[in-house]
Amino acid sequence: MHNIDTYKGASFSLGNRLKRLAWGMFYVVFFRFSPRPMHAYRAFILRCFGAKVGKGVHVYPGVKIWAPWNLILDDECGIASGVELYSQGVITVGYRAIVSQGTYVCTGTHDYTKVGHPLYTLPITIMNKAWVAADCFIHPGVTIGEGAVIGARSVVTKNMPDWMVCAGHPCKPLKERVMDN
Template structure:
């Protein structure tokens, strides 16, 4: 019996065009100017950071508190509802769209990952599946939300949970992988 194996074509992956020139220019502007303007503002300068994000195409609601240590990959794919809190050192890896509903809380060190690769294909193309966090949801400290996941309205994701499947409304999940443990 002969085993047939496809090898990863890393060179093809690196040659593949994943971004338009305009997107690359925007990312360069964000990384060189935008991030600096975003981070220099002291913690209580919430309006300043909202303004910088809006300048770079993010749709940010009113009374949003985003800490200066938050890392945002591509702001123009980010939509944040009113009265949202995004804590220290949160990672918004927004290759694909990330939408956060009104009054949601994203605690410190949470990682929302809206980007991955199709490991089933030898060229491992870039994928940009969206993430949606419902209104009044709470993502507790150090949680990981994977690509393509929807966290329902009022749901709670426990500390350090790894969420790779959708979470229903008002459901409390915890663990790795995250599993339902209660109802809010």
């Protein structure tokens, strides 16, 4: 981070803030109001701003993205309208993973044990074929396991295991996820 005392100045450099300003203006004009079916167009815009975006990715126009250069979106993943990707740190969404509407994926927090409450970031990873249902909150540093399902309105404060259905506040594994063919 640029500044360790958040009372005295910005946590990010001027260069970072200018990049976010450019992204914010471009987002409002060209991304936010693009027609829903234009996923390839939005993927192209994200790539232009430094995101690593795979093939067949569905990012809907109502997704809020703090810094696209901190996004890694694998093939065929889906990010629904109303999702907020607070990508102060890296967010990775795996192959065919789904993040449903209203979910807040938050990589940044502050160290409340230090005088200046410095900001710090931890990456978030949503593994292949995982599904984060509507209105969840994903804390910094969390990994959602491969094939895991996170129930609606869950608050995920720690890593969730592979192929489990998990839910709650705080989110906990409930049962194995079994797939029918």
